[in-house]
Amino acid sequence: MAARLLLRSALRAAKTCRAAPVPALSRGMAAGGIPTDEEQATGMEKIIMKAMKEGSDPYSILKPKAYAGSKADPHIVPSITSQRIVGCVCEEDNTAVVWFWLHEGEAQRCPSCGSHYQLVAHELPH
């Protein structure tokens, strides 16, 4: 009977431990004493770190996405103002780049190869 009591109380103790597990900090100041970027990054580095984690690239660090350039799938050109210069390398290895201003509104076409470009408003984090 004592054994059964012991077993039951042990089971209850085990269950309560499992019911509220304490998340052990495995990194950072509380664990080993060296801060993580999460804890200590500041300024631009922190802004970019946070943006990258959410999947956005406000400062154009990554290579731009590849678009078909057709009417249905135009090249998306982010801009902080209402117009931006576009340089179109119509075919791979072309040495003559076609430069033109892209304005907000309807998509424009490259005067040489006809690819579609669409200006899109871009918000900088602040």
Add this chain to the structure above:
Amino acid sequence: MAHQAHAYHMVDPSPWPLTGAIAALLMTSGLAVWFHQHSMILMAIGTVLMLLTMYQWWRDIVREGTFQGHHTPPVQKGLRYGMILFITSEVFFFLGFFWAFYHASLAPTPELGGCWPPTGIFTLDPLEVPLLNTAVLLASGVTVTWAHHSMMGGDRKQAIQSLTMTIVLGFYFTVLQAMEYVDAPFTIGDGVYGATFFVATGFHGLHVMIGSIFLAVCLLRQIKHHFTSGHHFGFEAAAWYWHFVDVVWLFLYVSIYWWGS
């Protein structure tokens, strides 16, 4: 942060490039004045100005990166390229001295007795202090790697301990090498042997001292919590430099101390 749409760091105007250039001018012209007019004052002023420039410029970089967060991933990438290119230029610097050594030793002239080591030169035994020095630097390479892994793993105590150990080993090498210099049976003036030996090992020793100071600054910064487990490029740069110093020593040991004895 609406003032920039890019992740790069456009540095604020700074006086340190100008003071550094003036320091270089005063040091070099001061060297000439010392040679010809026996006065060290110009050279001394230049040296002081150089040390002040280095301290304040690097202090500003720490402020910009660690305290203000300007060292974004693209900026850090640029710093990495910079350090790699600098170390590459140092490799070429030492390559010149190795060229001089091999030019002199592969075809020894009749003035030397047609042999290497030259007649009358009693070389240092490569299996004595030079071998100990090799072990010391190799061990310091292990401890600096230990420090890096501790830092990445978030272990502050071990990072500080292993980095301190690295610096201690660096100082031990310097002390041993200084004692070798004092007790060497030949001098820098002893023909091409003395010249190549002391210029090559001398510049190496200077780089050991520079590397030790770089590591010591990193130790101070680590103690002050500047480094994070994910971002500690200053330390990585110091570790790269230290490994470079170690590799140069290995070439020196094999070429000059061992093959050249």
